[in-house]
Amino acid sequence: MTASQSAEAEALSAADGEFLDKTFPDIARAMGAESVRRLRETTCTGALPGDRSAAKNTSWIADAEVAVDSEDTAHKVADHIRTQAKKQGWTLAEDPADVDAEGNFAGSRLLGGKHDGQNMVMTVLLDEDRDGTLIVATVVRGICRDMPDGHEMVRSELDPQYGAVGDGYADTDSLEDFTGQPGPLPASTQTPAPTGPEGASPLERNRPHP
Numbered sequence: 001m002t003a004s005q006s007a008e009a010e011a012l013s014a015a016d017g018e019f020l021d022k023t024f025p026d027i028a029r030a031m032g033a034e035s036v037r038r039l040r041e042t043t044c045t046g047a048l049p050g051d052r053s054a055a056k057n058t059s060w061i062a063d064a065e066v067a068v069d070s071e072d073t074a075h076k077v078a079d080h081i082r083t084q085a086k087k088q089g090w091t092l093a094e095d096p097a098d099v100d101a102e103g104n105f106a107g108s109r110l111l112g113g114k115h116d117g118q119n120m121v122m123t124v125l126l127d128e129d130r131d132g133t134l135i136v137a138t139v140v141r142g143i144c145r146d147m148p149d150g151h152e153m154v155r156s157e158l159d160p161q162y163g164a165v166g167d168g169y170a171d172t173d174s175l176e177d178f179t180g181q182p183g184p185l186p187a188s189t190q191t192p193a194p195t196g197p198e199g200a201s202p203l204e205r206n207r208p209h210p
Helices: 005-029 052-056 071-088
Strands: 039-041 057-069 091-093 108-115 120-128 134-142 200-202
Touching: 005 039, 005 052, 005 057, 005 134, 052 057, 052 134, 057 071, 071 091, 071 108, 071 120, 071 200
Parallel strands: none
Antiparallel strands: 039 057, 057 134, 057 200, 091 108, 108 120, 120 134
16 A cells, blocks of 8 residues: 555545534434444454454444334334435435445344445444334444554544543543543534434433444
8 A cells, every 4th residue: 555545545534534423413313312322433354352453444333223112113213314314415215225235234224325425325224122122223334445554543522432542543632531421412513403203212321332
């Protein structure tokens, strides 16, 4: 990888993070969520945490989820996401294959999307928690890019693991940045702000992410 290719890859990765930081909170808000589960650069290599090779090939991921009281409400959540995502330039379809947003996910797919400008795909899923709670999750994933030697992955301040030390992530300015809790969603970019449908509610706990 040449110096110019390395610089371009890191610049594109940074742009992915900035796009998600700006737009994904309103997707989460349209679901009825009050925070995100993940908004971070992540490895595409399958390397274990702490392995230096983890940062050699990375992509950005964002996801949020809500509990719903019925499958009908789950489809209403998907409709709210569709309305918000269209404003952000996403092309969406009930069948993710129609917009090249296929992938390996657990659960029933309610909506798929592709954002050509950012090389990202979106999948909205309905699944059931261990205690029987119906969960709607929205997952956005960017493309994987080769990164230069010495690259350090980064997390959004909204990510529950922001500020955690190690595992290939860049250190922040203070050890006190890490709280283990998701950051509150920033102010919406719209007036009125998007909201979730009746019957959708924020989860009271952080579930383990896949």
